[in-house]
Amino acid sequence: MAQHFARQGQLSNENSSEQAYIVQQLVTLQRLGRIGLWEVHLPEHIYFFSEEMYRILGLDPHKSHATPETYLAAVHPDDRQKVKANMTSVLQGHPLFVELEHRIVWPNGEIRHATVRTEVARNGKEILLYGTLQDVTEAKRAEADLRKNEERFKFAAQALSDAIWDWNIREKRSWCSDNIDILFGSACPFSDDPLALWVEQVHPEDKERVLHETRAALNGTANDFCIEYRFLQQDGRCIDILSRAVIIRDDTGEAVRMIGTLIDVTERKQAEATRKDNEQKIRHLAFHDSLTGLANRAHLAERLRHALAVPEPGRHGGAILLLDLDDFKALNDTFGHAAGDQLLKLVAERLIAFVEKGDTVIRLGGDEFVVLQEHPAEEDRIEAVNRARILGEKILGAFRLPFILDEHHNYFVTPSIGITLFEQGPETAENILKQADLAMYQAKAAGRNTLRFFDPEMEAVAAARVALERDMREALLENQFELYYQPQFTCEGRLIGAEALLRWSHPTRGVVSPVKFIPLAEKTGLIMPIGLWVLTTACSLLKRWSTIPECAGLAIAVNVSALQLRSAGFVEQVLTIMEQTGADPRKLKIELTESVLVDNIEDSIAKMMVLKSRGVGFSLDDFGTGYSSLSYLKRLPLDQLKIDQSFVRDIETDPNDATIARAIIALGHNLGLAVIAEGVENEGQRKFLDHHGCPAHQGYLLSPPLSADRLESFAKTWHGQAGASCHTPDSVRD
Ligand code: C2E
Numbered sequence: 001m002a003q004h005f006a007r008q009g010q011l012s013n014e015n016s017s018e019q020a021y022i023v024q025q026l027v028t029l030q031r032l033g034r035i036g037l038w039e040v041h042l043p044e045h046i047y048f049f050s051e052e053m054y055r056i057l058g059l060d061p062h063k064s065h066a067t068p069e070t071y072l073a074a075v076h077p078d079d080r081q082k083v084k085a086n087m088t089s090v091l092q093g094h095p096l097f098v099e100l101e102h103r104i105v106w107p108n109g110e111i112r113h114a115t116v117r118t119e120v121a122r123n124g125k126e127i128l129l130y131g132t133l134q135d136v137t138e139a140k141r142a143e144a145d146l147r148k149n150e151e152r153f154k155f156a157a158q159a160l161s162d163a164i165w166d167w168n169i170r171e172k173r174s175w176c177s178d179n180i181d182i183l184f185g186s187a188c189p190f191s192d193d194p195l196a197l198w199v200e201q202v203h204p205e206d207k208e209r210v211l212h213e214t215r216a217a218l219n220g221t222a223n224d225f226c227i228e229y230r231f232l233q234q235d236g237r238c239i240d241i242l243s244r245a246v247i248i249r250d251d252t253g254e255a256v257r258m259i260g261t262l263i264d265v266t267e268r269k270q271a272e273a274t275r276k277d278n279e280q281k282i283r284h285l286a287f288h289d290s291l292t293g294l295a296n297r298a299h300l301a302e303r304l305r306h307a308l309a310v311p312e313p314g315r316h317g318g319a320i321l322l323l324d325l326d327d328f329k330a331l332n333d334t335f336g337h338a339a340g341d342q343l344l345k346l347v348a349e350r351l352i353a354f355v356e357k358g359d360t361v362i363r364l365g366g367d368e369f370v371v372l373q374e375h376p377a378e379e380d381r382i383e384a385v386n387r388a389r390i391l392g393e394k395i396l397g398a399f400r401l402p403f404i405l406d407e408h409h410n411y412f413v414t415p416s417i418g419i420t421l422f423e424q425g426p427e428t429a430e431n432i433l434k435q436a437d438l439a440m441y442q443a444k445a446a447g448r449n450t451l452r453f454f455d456p457e458m459e460a461v462a463a464a465r466v467a468l469e470r471d472m473r474e475a476l477l478e479n480q481f482e483l484y485y486q487p488q489f490t491c492e493g494r495l496i497g498a499e500a501l502l503r504w505s506h507p508t509r510g511v512v513s514p515v516k517f518i519p520l521a522e523k524t525g526l527i528m529p530i531g532l533w534v535l536t537t538a539c540s541l542l543k544r545w546s547t548i549p550e551c552a553g554l555a556i557a558v559n560v561s562a563l564q565l566r567s568a569g570f571v572e573q574v575l576t577i578m579e580q581t582g583a584d585p586r587k588l589k590i591e592l593t594e595s596v597l598v599d600n601i602e603d604s605i606a607k608m609m610v611l612k613s614r615g616v617g618f619s620l621d622d623f624g625t626g627y628s629s630l631s632y633l634k635r636l637p638l639d640q641l642k643i644d645q646s647f648v649r650d651i652e653t654d655p656n657d658a659t660i661a662r663a664i665i666a667l668g669h670n671l672g673l674a675v676i677a678e679g680v681e682n683e684g685q686r687k688f689l690d691h692h693g694c695p696a697h698q699g700y701l702l703s704p705p706l707s708a709d710r711l712e713s714f715a716k717t718w719h720g721q722a723g724a725s726c727h728t729p730d731s732v733r734d
């Protein structure tokens with residue numbers, strides 16, 4: 001402080017260039033910083049203003065004098081009082097340092113802003129007041145501009161009803177505009193970090209996604225961010241929020257700040273949902289029949305167009321069954337339109353009840369209905385025709401029951417059905433309907449209550465199936481079926497049993513292969529009575545063999561179809577047959593295929609277990625051609641695996657077949673199951689199987705299927721001439 005008191009006159013006396021340089025620097029500093037210096041010495045009343053001080057006051061340094069009056073005259077009249085008071089308080093010594101902001105009025109009328117800083121030093125009676133006066137006009141203006149902008153920004157935000165938020169990631173601070181309270185559903189309780197609380201109220205089902213997407217956006221490179229989510233207000237109300245933001249990144253790309261808006265879009269979302277709902281309703285109205293609630297003609301046209309045009313996996317084509325009620329007009333005329341409408345509704349209900357899953361029932365209009373049946377891709381045309389015909393017959397059957405009108409009146413009505421098939425291709429939906437319509441008129445012409453196919457070729461196929469089915473029914477009644485038995489041998493050539501194979505000799509068709517008629521019997525359900533006959537016949541033979549020494553040890557394997565195993569009474573049926581025929585259950589082996597078993601594995605296992613507990617054995621037929629999944633194989637109570645003949649055929653030449661056959665043998669060995677190979681036709685195949693440890697086989701090599709009588713004589717004369725050796729292969733040896 002001493003230099004202040006000693007400074008008077010010193011600078012002018014010393015003339016060193018170094019000091020001049022320092023003075024020059026100080027002057028520059030004041031000018032650039034817009035800071036003036038001043039001093040007041042009391043009690044002498046000596047005053048000093050630096051040049052910059054004069055300039056800040058708007059005065060010419062050469063024409064003005066440094067006095068308190070000069071200073072006060074420059075102060076804005078409204079601020080003079082507070083400047084004076086400030087000086088007085090400083091002079092009284094409290095406090096020792098004061099800072100005050102006030103305005104200055106330049107002679108040209110311009111108003112400036114300045115900050116005066118004052119310090120006091122005392123030395124006995126001497127008092128030195130000194131300080132700075134800084135022109136802060138520019139900073140003030142910038143601040144005022146900023147404030148104005150901020151106000152505008154907030155005002156705009158308020159007007160937009162968007163809440164604005166600003167998250168300073170680097171400084172871990174956040175700010176939200178006041179109207180965020182509206183979204184919160186109450187006053188935002190944590191004003192120091194509203195965003196942290198914000199996240200807390202995001203709907204629990206959306207929170208993970210919001211956090212994940214936000215994090216991803218921050219870690220990414222984009223500068224925009226937009227997200228929609230649900231938000232739970234504090235009263236529990238759920239609103240939809242749309243949030244848009246800009247991400248501010250530093251030079252390295254790191255996100256340092258995020259500024260965005262939040263908008264309540266609940267109403268918009270609701271309006272959207274209502275619009276969609278309405279559209280759906282309109283669509284439903286457009287594609288459905290109002291009387292029956294069924295799909296309508298427009299729906300059918302759409303479905304057909306789609307089916308014809310788009311190759312969809314698993315959907316390839318299908319059939320249209322167009323049915324027209326016979327004599328519907330009579331009902332309308334006699335009982336009135338209300339009764340007619342009632343009947344149409346009942347017909348719709350019945351059709352729905354009778355068609356298969358995946359089929360669509362459509363009301364074309366009037367008394368015309370369509371059933372759309374879609375066919376799997378792998379189905380060939382004959383199968384497709386047959387499937388459509390079976391459905392058509394099912395529908396005809398459904399109309400044999402009366403429709404109950406007005407709760408008491410039994411009304412019988414029949415349909416005439418026209419059927420046509422379609423495939424992907426250039427055919428139009430209109431044409432397909434026309435074909436079905438033509439076929440329907442043929443059905444009418446043929447006497448009604450019947451079905452007709454559009455295409456004569458389809459008609460022929462369908463007719464052939466109808467005839468075959470009719471002949472099969474007849475075959476049961478006329479005893480045209482016969483069971484043949486193909487002997488089965490051990491590898492040493494010992495006869496151990498036979499597989500029962502169905503034979504049908506028809507008076508005009510000749511011998512019909514089971515490959516031709518079993519599939520149709522399965523589709524039409526005829527396999528049930530046929531299967532019953534097979535089981536009964538085989539068991540009767542077992543009983544008879546028990547009295548013939550050469551045959552007493554032989555087992556019979558019987559093929560059982562899916563439909564049989566699936567039927568509720570299957571187990572009881574087998575047990576009843578055993579009882580009635582007196583056959584030894586331990587001599588009966590049931591052959592099932594993989595597809596039959598996996599269809600409903602729990603049911604299969606349960607049924608097999610019951611029969612197995614009575615001694616009945618199970619063989620897995622055609623093994624290797626189906627799923628061959630180890631997991632289910634282990635669960636099934638099987639006794640034997642049967643290597644399918646397709647692997648045996650080229651076992652010597654095709655390494656793949658040989659590998660599969662060997663694998664099945666090893667598998668059987670490991671699972672403790674017997675293994676038998678079918679379709680063994682030559683010595684080479686037998687030797688291969690024998691060499692690799694296959695313990696049993698059947699096939700034309702040793703014998704084709706034989707009639708029961710011939711098998712009996714075969715058993716009596718057979719002494720096991722084949723298969724001298726039976727090796728256990730390395731691969732399956734323990
Ligand atoms: P599958 O059970 O695989 O029967 C084996 C078929 O191979 C039989 O044909 C049999 O005659 C034939 N076969 C026997 N040895 C040889 C041979 O060395 N080489 C060749 N290439 N084939 C041989 P089949 O009798 O025509 O029976 C065909 C299919 O019909 C059977 O296949 C079975 O799935 C079914 N089937 C036969 N009888 C019945 C039955 O009573 N009920 C059921 N549900 N299906 C049966």
Ligand code: CA
Pocket residue numbers: 499559591621
């Ligand atoms: Ca078989």
Ligand code: CA
Pocket residue numbers: 621622642644645678
């Ligand atoms: Ca087989």
